[in-house]
Amino acid sequence: MTITPATHAISINPATGEQLSVLPWAGADDIENALQLAAAGFRDWRETNIDYRAEKLRDIGKALRARSEEMAQMITREMGKPINQARAEVAKSANLCDWYAEHGPAMLKAEPTLVENQQAVIEYRPLGTILAIMPWNFPLWQVMRGAVPIILAGNGYLLKHAPNVMGCAQLIAQVFKDAGIPQGVYGWLNADNDGVSQMIKDSRIAAVTVTGSVRAGAAIGAQAGAALKKCVLELGGSDPFIVL
Numbered sequence: 019m020t021i022t023p024a025t026h027a028i029s030i031n032p033a034t035g036e037q038l039s040v041l042p043w044a045g046a047d048d049i050e051n052a053l054q055l056a057a058a059g060f061r062d063w064r065e066t067n068i069d070y071r072a073e074k075l076r077d078i079g080k081a082l083r084a085r086s087e088e089m090a091q092m093i094t095r096e097m098g099k100p101i102n103q104a105r106a107e108v109a110k111s112a113n114l115c116d117w118y119a120e121h122g123p124a125m126l127k128a129e130p131t132l133v134e135n136q137q138a139v140i141e142y143r144p145l146g147t148i149l150a151i152m153p154w155n156f157p158l159w160q161v162m163r164g165a166v167p168i169i170l171a172g173n174g175y176l177l178k179h180a181p182n183v184m185g186c187a188q189l190i191a192q193v194f195k196d197a198g199i200p201q202g203v204y205g206w207l208n209a210d211n212d213g214v215s216q217m218i219k220d221s222r223i224a225a226v227t228v229t230g231s232v233r234a235g236a237a238i239g240a241q242a243g244a245a246l247k248k249c250v251l252e253l254g255g256s257d258p259f260i261v262l
Contacts, residue, residue, distance in 0.1 A: 021040050023181070026042050027181030027184050028040050028181070029041075029096050029185055031098075032097065038096060041208050042208070043208055043209065044208050044209045046216065048207060052176060052205055053217065053222045053223070055201055056176050056202050056205055057147065057202070059147075059174050059203040059205070060144070060147050060174040060202065060203070063174060063200060063202075063203045064173075066172070068123045068170070069123065071170050071172065072118070072123050073119065074169075074197060074199060075115045075118055075119040075122070076116060076119045078115045078166070078194060079114075079115030080197070081193045081194075082108065083108075085196070086108045086112070087105075088189065089108045089190075090105040090107070092185050092189050093107060093158060095185070096184075096185050096186055097154050097182065107156060114162055114163060115166055118166050118167055118170050119170075122167065128140065128141045142171065144171060144172030145171075145224045146174065146223070147174035147175070147222060147223055148168050148173055148174065148175055148176070148223075148224060148226070149214075149217050149218065149225070149226045149227070150164055150177050150227050151214060151226070151230060151234075151238065152164075152177060154180035154183045157180070157183040157186040158190060162190075164227055165177070165204060169199070173224070175204050175205070176205045176217070176223070177190075177191075177204075177206035178207065178213075178214055181208070184208060187208075190206070191206050211237075215241055218241045218242055224248070226247060226249045226250075227250040228250070228251050228252070229252040229253075232253045234253075235251040235254075239251055
């Protein structure tokens with residue numbers, strides 16, 4: 019079988035040119051299985067209390083610190099970030115877990131308010147499973163900064179990572195497993211563009227978040243809009259970069 023970017027996600031060490039891994043794109047059955055797991059995971063997770071979920075965030079932070087050097091080395095091998103920067107990314111991500119564990123519950127408390135001079139309450143209720151399409155430049159931080167508050171709020175998180183950092187995607191999933199996060203609450207799969215479209219259209223996906231190019235964001239935003247789903251887009255950049 020010929021392996022090409024059309025058939026597989028290929029991870030290559032940018033410093034050495036070494037091929038690190040190849041992973042076939044998820045098929046329709048793989049996507050259906052991931053969506054079934056996500057739906058089941060969300061149904062149970064949404065019923066847990068906020069204090070329990072906050073403690074699980076602390077467990078994620080501990081699990082990440084236990085694999086800190088392994089994660090940093092994976093980041094450096096797959097996308098070329100200097101090792102000290104990769105280690106800092108891991109430390110920052112672990113600290114994020116602790117911060118949300120401490121402060122997140124207060125942010126999600128019900129808020130009393132008035133509606134037409136009548137007492138009312140604003141509640142923050144779980145939305146569902148969030149599909150996250152993330153880039154390679156911060157392969158851990160970009161995932162964690164969304165997954166941590168999303169999971170704390172009682173939602174599920176389904177990751178489609180950049181194809182050149184599949185090793186990072188696998189290792190992040192292992193961290194969540196180490197922390198005891200139930201199957202389906204956090205998930206990932208190696209989907210191509212058609213697979214992403216299939217997931218966006220599916221009723222088991224409640225919303226979509228994307229960090230990527232303007233072109234990708236426009237396409238995904240249009241699909242999310244057509245499905246009447248909330249969508250958060252972080253796209254492109256406008257900073258000049260001149261190399262002399």
